[in-house]
Amino acid sequence: MNDPELRQWLEKRQAVEQQQPSSATATLIETGEARARARYQALRSAIPDVPVQIADATRRVREQARSNGFAPAIVMFAALVCVGLAGEWFFKKTVLKARFQNPLIAHTIGEFGPWISFTLVSSAIFLAIDWPPLLHAVILFYLVAFIAARLAFAVCKLSMDAGALSAFGYRRARMFIGVLAVAGATTSLTSPLSVDRNVGILVSFSFSILLLLIALEAVWRRPSKTTVPRQLALMNTFYSLYAICLWLLWVANFLGLFWLGIYLVVLPALLAAVGRTAEAFAKGRWPSDNKNSARMVLAVRGARAVVIAAAVAWITFVWHYDPNILARENPAIDAAVRGALKSVVILILADLCWQLSKAFIDEKLSTADNSASSLSTEAARAGRLRTLLPIFRNALAAIVIAAAALTVLSEMGVQIGPLIAGAGIFGVAIGFGSQTLVKDIVSGIFYLMDDAFRVGEYIQSGSYKGTVESFSLRSVRLRHHRGPVFTVPFGELGAVQNMSRDWAIDKFLLRVPFNTDVAKAKAIVKQIGEQLKEDPEIGPQILETLKMKGVEQIGDFGIELSFAFTALPGRQTYIRRQAYTMIRDAFMENGIEFAQPTVQVGGEEKSDAAIAAMTLQRKRITDQMTVSPSPPT
Template sequence: MRELIDLLDDPTVRGWIEQRRSGPPAPAPVMAADDPGLVSMYATARLMTVKRHLLGLSSALPRVPDELHRAGSVLMLEQRDRGLVRLSPLIAGFALLGLGCELLVWRATGRVRTRLIDARPETVNDRLRLIWRRFMLAAGLVLAFALGSVGSFLAFDWPPLLRTLVLGYLIAFLAVRLALVLGRFLLAPKVERFRIVPVTTSLARFWYRRLALIVGWFAFGYITVEQLEVLGVSLEARQIIGYALGLGLLALGLESVWRSPRSEDEPGGHGGAWLLSGCLVGLWLLWVAQAMAVFWLVVVGVALPKAMELTRRSVRHVLRPSDTGDTAEAPSPGVPGVTAVILERGARAVVLIGAALLLSRAWNIDLIELSSRDTTPTRLLRGVLNASLIVLVADLAWHVAKAVIDGKLAQPRELGDPDGEEARRLSRLRTLLPILRNMLFITVVVVAGLMVLSAMGVEIAPLIAGAGVVGVAIGFGAQTLVKDIISGMFYLLDDAFRVGEYIQSGSYKGTVESFSLRSVKLRHHRGPLYTVPFGDLGAVQNMSRDWVIDKLSINVPYDTDLAAVKKIIKRIGAELASDPEFAPHVIETLKMQGVEQFGDFAIQIRMKMMTKPGEQFVIRRRAYASIKTAFEQNGIHFAFPTVHVSGGSPGAPAEVENAVGHVGLELVRPPAAAP
């Protein structure tokens, strides 16, 4: 019987039997002169294949009971007339043994599970460590079931047919356990804070049960169809049984789509359910029609965007800021962290690579054999695959580098002392990092582009040589541009200015807002924005470094007590230095330097103070106001210019004041003429 079954499994014998059943082969169709083209040929051939396949299924349908009966007879003979009576307890026993091993691991890790349940992650890193521990625990449970069931079964010597049957169903049990453990790890239907996929509790519980049911139905159905081949059931009968089991899987899918809990603000509503239901029905029809290439293309086309969106949402949910504790480690809005970029881009790359491998397997593309062939189509396909891999790696590298640079730029500007070494370092980084980011982007794009061209079979050595020649020609033709770029590099290397500093160069002055490779943007204090090429800057006056000395001058009459003035100014300087508003910005307080010069109508007194850059204007205004108030309280006046006009006899002068600004006009009446 075994030899007969092996003989019936021979493809040559099966082909001969099918040829005898279907009669002489039909003659090949002759192409007409007005054939519509290659697409019509393929469609006609595809329809004929589907028709033959459906006719073969309809002819094999009456034989299914007989073939199943014959398979049962083979099983009874193999198992010494006990068949399923011996097989079922054996499968159940090893499955229970696997569950027992899993239970032992579950009890042994009781303390670990208690600590995990009681854990309250306060930071993103704490949450990631908690997820990693839960993953290791879940992997340990699955491994314990696999060792207890499949491992213990393989430790004994079994008859070949019994070994194949039992091992297949044990693997199906392992698939169900894996689905349950993975669903509990990702969805956490009981503990919401452990949930990785951002869904509601009702939705998590629903899909936790449905995914286990769908995986179990598929695993046991697939193993059953495979075992029927071992028992000698024909291909058509196995396909009919598989399509019937597929109807059950389709029913589970439709039930899950329509009974899945939905939030009120979920987009799509019943329209999305109808669309997804039609997609599931269409996939089942494509499977029955043996259009597997289109089937897997539709599966990837529908599932890939959903998987990428779900991956992105899950990563952002895992890396969300904590409700309590320090959230400094969480990525700030609009500035993704390095961990978020690695997880999101890495997961997306894994999903894309998995989809590509699935399509290659579905379309019978042997990647190993493809790499050894040297035909034009294989070279093109191999180049596309290599280019896709290069683009994914370059995308990951660029976004990681960009996240690092943006994280440095997003750090708070005020860290302790604004004039401290750390603040200066961060200011310098904010100046240099945008230029470094632009240069890094250009480098990644150019290198990735050259690698992609090389992977596609393009010889890049002449291209690189030609680019060098073109670069030299452009350098000679764009000397101003090269001058601006090189000048900007040296300005930055010399640390001449940074973002946020106030500089002046010629007729341009303002606060440095940003850089590019060839120019700097200066915001004038009145609003205008200057874009100045580096080559036009020349000497730069930086007004925002370290400290500034502000000079103040006042005019007092010649009869003023200078000692009293000095005491008053000293007292005002002490008040400014002790004022909480100005004290952090005063380096050397206001003091009187002495008499600067003797004027025509007053003595000019010079004062000075040292403050932090940009703060001298407010302090100067407060100092002038305090000086005026103090002078009024002490009877000291400010000098202003006057004009004296005198003549005639010494009589009582009649003063006439003409108040024009601060100028006083004093007229002295001339003496009367002698008689």
């Protein structure tokens, strides 16, 4: 390092490295400016050649067709279209006579059926003829443009029928698509017809000006809900300037920025229109489904996902092949853009998977709620679903979010290996630091695996009892029958007494006098049990009807009769109250009384003795007063 030459060489290298980024940027800017200037000069010099080269190409196509025995290109194309329209007419006369319940399906078949028949017939005729080379190119490009335009017309018509596109928008869309199809076919023919490339670019510029005028006319004449003229004029001016800027980007061949600007305006409205159209089709196919059902979500969000994926694929194609994207010269920016495009697709798939899963789980929960209110054998299964599905939904959401986030970070160039390892170490540290939390979570998992309780069941554990309302990862929420809510961690539950599982046996005792006819009472109770079983409201809740088991024990003031019945869990109290009422009325009608405690007190005998004693005492006092001398006066 002390060598002067080596030190001088290192200083020069550092200076070059410091100047390299600015030099590279300056070179890119200068290259772009020189390219734009050369392009402008070439196009300006090609303007006088436009009519000459077009006329020459038209003459060569006509002469080649005439020399091979063919009519002019426009006549052959018209004949081919007429043959296709004849096949379309035959399809309408035969297939479209069928009636469909869904009007959108009928419109779909009415729009796409003729288009398919026209495409098949015209393509078959085109492939069967041995065309001259130039005439083959002309007919092929214009036929493809015609077929594509008709397909776009059919899609726009269906969108209008579904309410996603207005009549004004439909007419302007047809006009724009028609001009765009002719422009695409004409500019694509410049290379097969040996037309100068700059002349073809000028032709495409001419069509682009026409398309720009159509867009501006649609902006200023569109129906608007805005009633303030000044606000409407300001919005129209902004949209017009935006359209002109997009046209300038296209003219300058900045296709990446051009398509991003198109997406910014068209994509939100297109997604809304596609969503409404898909929803209308799905509603016509499954009229009983609600908006949040799995099939409706798949139809609507799936259609939107397809549109977004197609848009990302196209912008990726443009980014890869656009020669004027200066950002591609920087590997970091290029990798970031490619990662962002891939991340969009990943997020779309993650959102679609989550929405489908959520809709499916919510649909199952709704079905479980309906089944739980019934008394069928599906009630137990419904209760288990209502218990496990919310937990599974939350866990699935966490998994989808984590997987999508890690995948997006990986596509953006972030090394996710250290993140995963760090998350594992952090999880271990959290586990050691919060053993109670881990205990609650693990206990909850085993409670759910053992199917100890479900949502809607009444349980008791220690001093906690109530109806299970919901779960979390670490606790259960119990609603007491008097209203209070207990949030009990799973680790504190211990042994659980489930009072709502399978069946409930209810027993009670009634006291009657010693002289009661037990056989008669048993016969009466048997009739009451049959009446309860035949009751349309109570009968389905009884598994084994009311029976009198016999004399349970002999008490101090009567005998105790034992009664029992088996019912669905949670309904035994209601049935017992009804049984009490019916037993009381039946016993009173048949002269059977209920035993009551009595106490016998000899009150009358004690009163007579007391009176006799008091009389004897008074007589003795009178005799004493008569015998004794009077006191001295």
